[in-house]
Amino acid sequence: MTSASPVRDLGLRLLRNRSFAVGGGLIFAVLLIALTADWLAPFDPLRNAFRMRLQPPGAAHWFGTDHYGRDILSRVMYGTRISLLIGGLVVVVTGALGTVIGAVAGFYSRLDAPIMRLMDATMAFPSIVLAMIVSAVLGASVVNVVVALSIATIPHTARIVRASVLVAREHDYVEAARALGAGDLRILFRHVLINCLGPLIVRLTYVFAIAILAEATLSFVGAGPPPPAPSLGSIIAQGRDFMREAAWITIFPGLTILVCVLGLNLLGDGLRDVLDPRSRS
Amino acid sequence: MSRLVEIEGLTKIFERRGSLFFGGGRATRAVDGVDLTIAKGETLGLVGESGSGKSTTGRLVLRLIEPTAGTIRFEGEDIGRMSRAALRAARQRMQIVFQDPYGSLNPRMTVADILAEALTIHGEGSPAERKRRAAETLDLVRLPASALDRYPHEFSGGQRQRIGIARALMLRPSFIVCDEVVSALDVSVQAQIINLLQDLQRELGLTYLFISHNLAVVRHVSTRIAVMYFGRIVEIGAADALFAAPAHPYTRDLLAALPAEHPDMRGAHRPPPGDSFAPRTEGGCRFAARCRYAEPRCGAIEPKLETLPDGREVACFRAIDNSLPAAGERA
Secondary structure, three states: OOOOOHHHHHHHHHHHOHHHHHHHHHHHHHHHHHHOHHHHOOOOOOOOOHHHOOOOOOOOOOOOEOOOOOEHHHHHHHHHHHHHHHHHHHHHHHHHHHHHHHHHHHHOHHHHHHHHHHHHHHHHOOHHHHHHHHHHHHOOOHHHHHHHHHHHHHHHHHHHHHHHHHHHOOOHHHHHHHHHOOOHHHHHHHHHHHHHHHHHHHHHHHHHHHHHHHHHHHHHOOOOOOOOOOOHHHHHHHHHHHOOOOOHHHHHHHHHHHHHHHHHHHHHHHHHHHHOHHHOO | OOEEEEEEEEEEEEEOOOEOOOEOOOEEEEEEEEEEEEEOOOEEEEEOOOOOOHHHHHHHHOOOOOOOEEEEEEOOEEHHHOOHHHHHHHOOOEEEEOOOOOOOOOOOOOHHHHHHHHHHHOOOOOHHHHHHHHHHHHHHOOOOHHHHHOOHHHOOHHHHHHHHHHHHHOOOOOEEEEEOOOOOOOHHHHHHHHHHHHHHHHHHOOEEEEEEOOHHHHHHHOOEEEEEEOOEEEEEEEHHHHHHOOOOHHHHHHHHOOOOOOHHHOOOOOOOOOOOOOOOOOOOOOOHHHOOOOOHHHHHOOOOOEEOOOOOEEOOHHHHHOOOOOOOOOO
16 A cells, blocks of 8 residues: 555545545536636626516526526626635634634643633524624624634534544553653644544534525625625525515525535545545555 | 662542532542662563552653652652653653554554654654664564555554554663553464563563553563552562462462463462452551451551562561461461
8 A cells, every 4th residue: 555645645535535526526616616707707796787687597697687687697606706705714714713722622621611611601602693793793794704603613613623632632642642752732733633633624514514504694684795795695685585486596596505515515524534544445 | 780760659649620610529549659669671560450550650650640749760860850851851761552552553644654753753863764763663573664654554453562562662762661562462462462572672671561460471571570459569579479479368369360271270269359349448458358368457557568588578467477378278
């Protein structure tokens, strides 16, 4: 099992993992659409065209138009960009802070109880309500939505990391590293956290998914990024009143959310499996 | 013989942490006033039942956990008073091998990384140099250099234990704590690992603290044996003398529990009454409640280790008085 390049080896194993390949393919497609919206979007997502109101999907407007005559396909492409941006930022913030908080709580038993009770208190608050309050107090903007959703998703993440750290730090190899003279930081990163990667990756793909969903919810109730910039959630919110006559307004952004969340879950599962050396044949 | 490790009054009390709001918690005296010396080049066997504190003693000696009281001197230096930096440096000379060959190797690191880490921590050598020394050390434990690029899960239990031993040897220590190193292995593999440890001792001039509950193994490898019961040493002496004529009633019971080497030699074995969870008499000998030779004074005063004419030390009034019936006789 000696291979010339560990990086190429990892790449090959990733591609061979079906769940990673399918999930990665879906996310790649969504990302591509979001990033190329400026060139590929057939219409200006903000341009009203009253004569073209509520057109069903057809040759000119693949996903139809809304009650202002705006092209849904173009709006979904731009909306995906904001949703993915928010999801990505929430994952980064939650991943960093949740890991640090959880690792400190799990590794230093003195700090465990104070930190985790604080997390429990945050968790006791319904996360959507919490996010709405933060968004209402700080004002609706992309950054504030990210802050709000991060505050809502950090406690669970910290809890999962802490639990994994508590298990991982009891292994003999941690004591062996200490016996070799390793310091806390080396032990934490090289021996403890690396063995918590599995649950963390799964949790973060889930955070990405719920961030996209929560952003949609916040936009739906008007606490999301301010209009007119479309996000997937705000498109759905605006289409709500026309569900009977023009279901396509909500169906297409809804399907996009579905594809994102499904792709991320598959990607996370695949990544977790491939990164574990024990899964090698 | 020069002394490599000197332990005096070593005590470890584990406080069970109470809750944030309700406090409380109970204390366990895992190791309670242990005195031991280990001579350079010898193997000191440390035996006792589960919960006797032998593994805790092993970790205390390396200061992997902080002692509650007592001093540990390694090559004359007090480990307990060492600064962080001094302790780090001292760790190059004392190492540990663990019981569980599966839990003692980080599953996400290759064998090369596991071994080279010791050198990385102490800033020795270039990456290439570290890998070369890892290969050399693998050779010492009779594993091929091709093992370097593999992960721990690709090896058998015996091979993993060799990797664990190699990791301990990377810094070329003079003293190794072997904590139940063979008890998780098949009997045939146990013999290989024991032989390997003995070969290494000869080749590298190692000193071992060999912790085990397996008396047959301990007898085979040890120069001297210390018997622990409930955090205290009850008997310590040369391996042969201790096996030939165990002085302490607890040692006798331990030896009587060994399977006979031949069916005809099987005696009527009676396990000591009660178990290790039996309530202990406060203030007296810890074994008194289970001892078939106990007298009133055993329950009142705690016996100290005293030297017998043959140089052995035993913590038992009746053994010191020579008033115990000879081993094997019924009380």
